[in-house]
Amino acid sequence: AQIWAELLGVERVGRHDHFFELGGHSLLAVQFLSRLSQALGVALPLAALFAKPVLADLATNIVEMLSRCGPQDLPAIVGVSRDEPLVLSFAQQRLWFLAQLDQDSTSYHVPLALRLRGVLDRRAWRRSLDRVLARHEALRSVFVAPEGKPWVEVLPPDAGLPVLEHDLRDRPDADAALLDLCREEARTPFDLARGPLIRGRLIRTSDGEHVFLLTQHHIVSDGWSLGVLVRELSQLYRAFVAGQDDPLPPLAIQYPDYAAWQRQWLSGERLQRQAQYWRNNLSGAPARLALPTDRPRPAEQSFAGANLPVVIDADLTRDLKRLSRQHGTTLFMTVLAAWAAVLLRLSGQDDIVIGVPSANRGRCELEGLIGFFVNALALRLDLSGAPSVAELLERTRRTALGAQEHQDLPFEQVVEIVQPPRHLDHTPLFQVMLAWQNNAIPSFDLPGLLVEAAGQGFDQVKFDLELNLCEHGEVIAGTLGYATALFDQATIERQRGYLLALLRAMVADAQQEVGRIELLPPDERAYLLEALNRTAVTYPEQQCIHELFEAQVR
Template identity: 35%
Template sequence: MALRGTDDGARLVAWLRSSHPEAELIAAVRGHLRQRLPDYMVPSAFVVVPAFAQLPNGKLDRARLPEPGDGLDHVAPANALEAQLTAIWQEVLGHARISTTANFFELGGNSLSATKVAARIRRDLRVKLEIRSLFSHPTIASLAKRIADTQPIDYAPVTPLPAQEHYALSPAQTRLWVQDRLNAAQAGGPLPTSLLFEGVLDVDALVRSFRALSERHEILRTRFVLSGNQPVQQVLPPGEAAFPVEVIDLQEAEDRDAQAMSITARERLAPMDLGTGPLFRVKLLRLSEVRHVCICTMHHIVSDGWSTEVLLDDLSTIYDALVQRRDNPLPALSIQYKDYAGWLNRLLAGPDGERMKEYWLTRLGGGLRALELPGDVEQPAAPSWKTWRFELPAAETTALESLGKRHGATLFIALLSAIKALFYRRSGQEDIVVGTPVAGRELPELESQVGPYLNVLALRDRVAGDDRFDTLLTRVRDTTLEAFSHPLYPLDRLLDDLRIKRVAGRNPLFDIGLTLQNQRQGAVDRYAGQVRIAELPDHDLLGADTEAATDFWFLAEPHAEGLAIRVVYHAGRFSEALVQGLANELTSVIGEVLANPGVRIRNLTLGQHVLQAEARQPTVELSAF
């Protein structure tokens, strides 16, 4: 099952009931699963038990399942540095016991958890470790040797600002405030999340839980006003902040599923006033005594996809305590988003900000060409976007991930390389830039925060027809890991630095985007009191505005059957048939490079190795309600 850890949410753990020898059984089961599932669907840990503990009702007692180790012969830390690194890995990966010879990525690590490890190393060891070092030194023993040769640095944590009437905006908030003033409806507005509550729900306790969230996270009771001619944020005291929770009873409605969907759609479009608020609202739809749908809507200026997961974790914890007549167990937060905004503004104004600026000017200077892929639709006056969905089968997804690993890369980097190869073949352009979102939470103290931390990076690579695909993969790996080491420089500030003119309906830096959703972003059921809380599908976990104004944005989500890919495309320029053709060509590219990683990019046929990818039209499952 998915076990929630302390980092990016969940990892897969298997508990086996057996009397067979543990080592032999785990090896056999792991080998069996690896032959049939992608690597990311194979549990990162196995625990063998003689019997499963049960609750009085006969169900599995999850709380009494033993903690997993790393499944390897244990090698203890040889020195103090290895002991410190072991503690960091245990915290991030959620393992109770880790060998110093265990591979970080075999333990369930990914780019996001690598960022968390690097952040903790910076805080605890005062060492600046680039993410790529974890790829080249993936064990505690090898990483300790790498760190021992590194000079210490100063660490500047986020600290609380003194109380004042108003506070400066972060660069992301400034961008979203300007968009709101310009009425840019296609981006940056409400961010809704739909939850299904199954079980006997204590509505009063739920309402009090949401109000406790508003008290805990100041950003949820913040409004945005002008001070002179500058936008600022004002934090309202808990008693002054309006926080409506509307309960709508649909039990007697014959078409309650359709009504629930209609209400959800209206919530997505309902405007929010940044100057008056509230910028966090909740609607609870009662479908039956044991089934409720809760629609939580926040403006992008106060939240992002990671924040949604933080709020759901907090909500389930608080609700569980309240229904058991206990106090809220969550400790008060030491900092708030306004404190981070001040910290980031100071960072960008100092030498670190200048170094980040220099890096991105070097990477993206020299002029950028728009993607010259002819559209096949007459462009309307107002831009619009639609979605096409398709599946990459499990076998090919597993093989693509394995190809990446052989070159020190992740599934994300391998997929990104295939997309760049595709658009080179489609357009003939050698300069390919792809955008991707990053969490922007570079410090450990930001992981439990709510706010618009997300940033978007532009990943630029040269692609030539004579390039072998494996050479391109290595180049894309280096570009990506370097960019991930410079994640905080704001996109809008970079546009000003590059003196790039903004054009309505187009992204000034890139026309293609890619998001690979990881386990933090996957829907993991939560349990509180007698209620199961499940996230309903089709809400964007990283922030819907990341896809806006690009020609194509690929959103890939690993699951048991392979890789589910959504393509959000500019429907004012491209037809569904053209996008379906691109999807088929991408599967063809993947099939060809898996068959021959050394294939020259110009020799990719875009059609002779089309995989059996299942196309799926956008749908909403009524049964989800």
């Protein structure tokens, strides 16, 4: 109950409380199991929490496991010597290899653009940035390969985070100059062997306003890490402005310690078990999702992209939560089922593989680290046999739980095991992504400053379609990203409409066949079935064929 209260942010947890009704989701479930194994020595499978989501039932299950097996020791992540060469994590190794293929690529930049309104203490700001760099070895990591094999070297703690400063206050073309600086920042590649792989630009636009650009390479950071960075920068800046010392507790371990532990832990029987799961699960999966595109697929994949906003209103969100509770799924699983059903209707394929990012921070000692932990899971959904909504939800739940139970095997190793056909024009295993942001990036809390996002976001995508969603208060909101080499905006607007129509139909009747749900709005249906099929045309009825022929000749 104490672990639930801490994770779910509630004061009291009763024995009859339900984990998911209190606000639990898949990511919190993984974090709960990590804390449970540390507190009681019980390695509980994720499916057990979904099967027994009420506290008293789960506690009974845990007691049974303890009486049967006794407490199990979880191997600790310990510090490794910095006198020996430091290894890359599996994820870093993949990105390092990709970077060698295109050293000028900016596809793996992690950008942050902020508008700071108010009085900025520039000295305290720069000191806060330098302190975050000194605190996290991941941000000071560089990747050298003297004999073709990459190793990690760590820059000294006093290296300082490089920040370029610009003053546009007296420029008549300040807006254009700001846009140029933003583009220049986005298009400047990193040198993985020299670093640092994080840099900033502080642009003064007026006496009371700055724009701050922070760019990191994905090989040292991920989405969760942005949240850690925002929290720590806020705490450090508040302390430094007030004349206080660094308030952050020292880190027990660093990312290079995790990388060494990962290679040791993911080996032997554990590696074989995970590898066998993915081999069985993805064997014979379709190499590509045959989506109808507005243009032929280019010979090499283009990463140029755009985004459309997606909002699932409060009423529909409430109904989706009710549907999820009734069928033992999370909101993520329910939306995943709907997205798969839309892709079935678009492609005509009933065997669909969708990529899902996993935070991959199942150990609580990793939660406060900046680094590249995120993994990609290939979820293969079976929509054959005309399933009902309820049946599809059950299949999706089984698939998602199975993948999350085996989420430790890095994606690049899954690709090596499955050996799908490889082509330059699309990504292996899946070309469509659903990212559910359970761990939303917190807002900056800087004294004397109003902080808001600046810029239009990043105009790049890694996949053909990328659905990014999270809960925002009473609604579910996010974006639908798409490859502009393949799709027009109007096409993606229609696809967004199909998804919303399908979600509304799912909550209305869970027993209906998914394949029979009406997706088309009345105007599109009328256009396809009537406007395009109008054959009535006026022609001169009183003339013979040879007279019409003569008229054509003339």
